[in-house]
Amino acid sequence: MVRALKITIITCLSQHGIKRQHVSDAAKSAKIQRDKKKIAHYRNLTDACLDLRDSHTYTQDAYDKTSKLLEENPEFNAIWNYRRDILESWQSNNKDIVTHLLEELNLSMGLLKRFPKCYWIWSHRVWVLFKLESLNKPQWSTELMIVAKMLEYDLRNYHGWSYRRFIVDNIEKAETSATTTANEDEQILALVKINSKEFEYTTSKINNISNFSAWHNRSQLIPKIYKLFQLLKDKSLFPQLQPIFLSPYSLLQHELDLVKTGMYVDADDSSVWLYLSWLLTDKFFVESFESTQNYKDVLLQQLNIVEELNELEKDDHPKGWDNRWCLKAMILIRTLLDDSPENDDLTKNWLKRLIDIDPLRKNKYMDQLNGKLVIVSI
Amino acid sequence: MALVKEKHIQFIKSLNDDVTEQMIEYWLSEHLRLNGIYWGLTAVLLLQEPSTLDQQEVIKFVLKCWDLKQGGFAPFPRHDAHMLSTLSGIQILANYGAWDVLNEKKQDLVKFIKGLQLPNGSFQGDRFGEVDTRFSYNAVSSLAILGELTKDVTEPALEFVLRCQNFDGGFGMVPGAESHAAQVFTCIGFLAITDNLHHIDVDKIGSWLSDRQVESGGLNGRPEKLPDVCYSWWVLSSLAMIGKAHWIDFDKLEQYILSCQDTENGGISDRPDNECDVFHTCFGLTGLSLMNNEKYSMLSIDPIYCMPKEVTKKFDKWKQSTT
CATH class of the missing domain: 1.25.40 (Serine Threonine Protein Phosphatase 5, Tetratricopeptide repeat)
Incomplete structure (x- = not known):
């Protein structure tokens, strides 16, 4: 008889993170007996x-x-x-x-x-x-409640968030196909209703600022809801959303406020900084500015906020170090403000400080210093 | 801490001893057996101890996993063929250069894989419709190894993969899904195999990938998550494919991987002092090989195919221009 190969993976079954135990021969024999x-x-x-x-x-x-x-x-x-x-x-x-x-x-x-x-x-x-x-027995709405429960057990469950978007997608399809005989306005109204609830859901989830899954979902929802909101006849039906979704600019201001709160809660949490980088670089926002000057004004305002926070962080640090994410954000913003950042002494100085305080990534900062890398994100 | 090479060899060997079969976990993990053999084989090949596994026995087992009905590899005899186990089966045979055992099965494999592509370019894992960028990688990697990659497959597949990219430069499982380092590996691997890396902003994704390294030296898979040895592969190989491997600290990552070794019984775990398994043992070793194979007397690993370079150098690399 050919002996079957037994390469096995034991811990994958019970997920990652099981404490290592060195079992005695007696314990092993006992397990073998139990397992029989x-x-x-x-x-x-x-x-x-x-x-x-x-x-x-x-x-x-x-x-x-x-x-x-x-x-x-x-x-x-x-x-x-x-x-x-x-x-x-x-x-x-x-x-x-x-x-x-x-x-x-x-x-x-x-x-x-x-x-x-x-x-x-x-x-x-x-x-x-x-x-x-x-x-003809769709269960989409029940599923939405179920997945909300699942995400309470584990707020970053990757499957859970994907599943949630999948369910919403199908609720949308069901809602719009049920009203195919009705007019387009009703369809848009239905879609705004569904997605505004999702928007509120992410708002409740980013109370925990480390929940990048929620920030990510928000980045998906904002351009989508804005587009729908533009087409919506009676915007007063959504009194809370109306001032926020007035324009990409009003949205940007609203989100920047949230980010500011987040970065003050924990400046070391990467979630808010990634989101900030999206807000300041995505064409949805950037292309909606009336003039380059308006965009620059927002960037300068953000630069001030982050620099101020960095000063506070330095005061708190035992060695008076800058905050890594503040510096990264400052470099990004100055790059967005200036066409030739490689000549900018201030940026260079910040990069040198990053090399000291974040040695894990020092080679990346060196590449940036040497102009080998275009700074496009945080 | 040093690499306890002999212990790891012992660990892989122990997974194939008579005791293992007497543990319930052996039976409960049948669904991953072919993948497990690929991981174990990769580990012992890199450690230059191929005889740890009996080549003839392994090949026989791979053939026993053939799903006659579907024309692909199942993870275990009598189970069903799936994209995941099919790639493992192909990788094992490729590592041994055992192409002659495939015969007419080769065309069945090509048919099986191509048949799983959906009209939007994505791939399902089997006939039941689950879509995931992992399967896009499985498909093009399998076809490329078999020398059967064609433009009618890669073009729509590329379109789908690019739709899975997010604002942070990373990739998710499906369009709209959050960036995840393992999905980034499958998508960058897809782009590398299909000669399409020029479609992405490597500085942006490189920055996101380098931020996966945390203070302990280990790498995580998403922002604000714990590190795990398997990301030593998913993140590092992705960085290597875009020429940015130097953007993380090798010394600290090496130390982290080595600190996850079980120095008594061999094997590598996800985090220090956790239970070891062949999956993390494989990806800890592939990470070490990618950083410094000579230091550890290991074979050099190919970041795209996750197989020794001396094997992949024989593949006919696919180029956009030549098709």
């Missing part, structure tokens, strides 16, 4: 499921067996595949699968709570939601 039963059970269940699959068995019993197996190991994607094939087969035999699809949502929800980073569960859920929609 588990292994026998797991292998039996796996073989049973795969045998049923290979014999094209699409029965309730087979379906139940896959539930059991997936509860034990949601990473087993071939079993998710088989499960979907069972549902497809029932559907093509005119069986009502809506109840089962709702059951899928329950199963996957329970599993996501235990395995929030498991790709297969998230993608299965997406498949189920599309199925439900095709059967």
Whole structure:
């Protein structure tokens, strides 16, 4: 018999960050004893499921067996595949699968709570939601509440945020197709409603300024809502949004205020600085200025704010050091203000200070000093 | 701290011993077995101890993972073919130069991979519709290794990948998704393989990537997250592909990776004193190889394909102009 290869990855199953334990031989033997039963059970269940699959068995019993197996190991994607094939087969035999699809949502929800980073569960859920929609039982709005809960458990969950955008996208599609007979104004109104709620959601999430996922989402929403808001007939329906979304300039001022608060909360947090860099360089804002002078005025105003903060940071630092992010922002802003930053002594001086206080990236700053790098972002 | 090379060899070997099979975790991780073999093989190849794994046994196993129905590699016998395991299977065979075992399977593979491309240029991982820039990388890397990359694939695929770029210069899983260093690797890798790096602002993405290094010397995957050894590969290789590897501190990253070693039983973990696994062992070693392979008597790694350069130099590199 060919000995099967056993290269295995144990910790990936239980996510990263498991403390290292050096187990004694006795403990290892005890584990082997304990695992014997588990292994026998797991292998039996796996073989049973795969045998049923290979014999094209699409029965309730087979379906139940896959539930059991997936509860034990949601990473087993071939079993998710088989499960979907069972549902497809029932559907093509005119069986009502809506109840089962709702059951899928329950199963996957329970599993996501235990395995929030498991790709297969998230993608299965997406498949189920599309199925439900095709059967005129869309669940998009319920899903939005569910994903909000998921993001409460882990506010940076990468899957969670992607899933949220995916759900919103589908709510939009559903809303606009439901009103296809109605006029375009109503569609725009519906879209503003959906996206303004998302905007408010990100506002509530950036209370924790380190939540870059929320800042990122905001950068996606702003140009989108602005465009829609322009087309909206009755803007007074959104009294809170109206002054903010009046123009890219009013938006910029509103966001710069938020950023200012954020940088004062923690000047070492990169999230706000990345967002600031977006605000000061994205063409959505930059191209909307009436004149270059207006743009320069905003840049100068920001430069003052950041320089002031940097002075405070220096006072607080035991060695009187500048703040790394303040300096980076100051360099970016001066570059945006000046056409030939490589000749600017002040910028050079700041870069030299960065080399001292941020030695990890000193070669990058050297490249900047030597003019080998165009400064385009923070 | 020094590299405990012998211990790592022992660790990889131990993953293949009789005890492992008696642990429930071995059975619960079947879905990653082919990937796991690729990681383990990469580690021992870099450490210049290829005989740690039995070549014939490995090749036999890869062939047992062939999914006849789909025409691709599954991660384990009887599982289903997927883009992720298919690339691992191809990489293992390429490392051994074992092309002759593929025979007519090669055309099935090409058909399987190309068949997963969607009208918007993206790739799904299998027939069930999950889209991710990881699969764009899997597809072009697999096809390039097989020498089967064509413009009808790369052009729409490029369009999709570029739509996944964000204001910070990074890339996400799908358009609109937040930048993530592992997705940045797949997208820059995609651009490198398809000879399309000129489409991006390397200074901007380089800055974002260099900011991934934190005080401990380790690299994180997104702003304000903890460092993890696997980003020693995703971030560093991305920087290397755009010629900016010097924008981070090698000494500190080396020290960080070495501090994540289990000096008693071998293996490398995500963070110091955590449980080791073959995934982090592989990407800790690839990181060390990329920074200073000679110092550690390791083979030099190719940042694009994550395979030894002596293997990838034999690939017919794809050029826009020649197609």
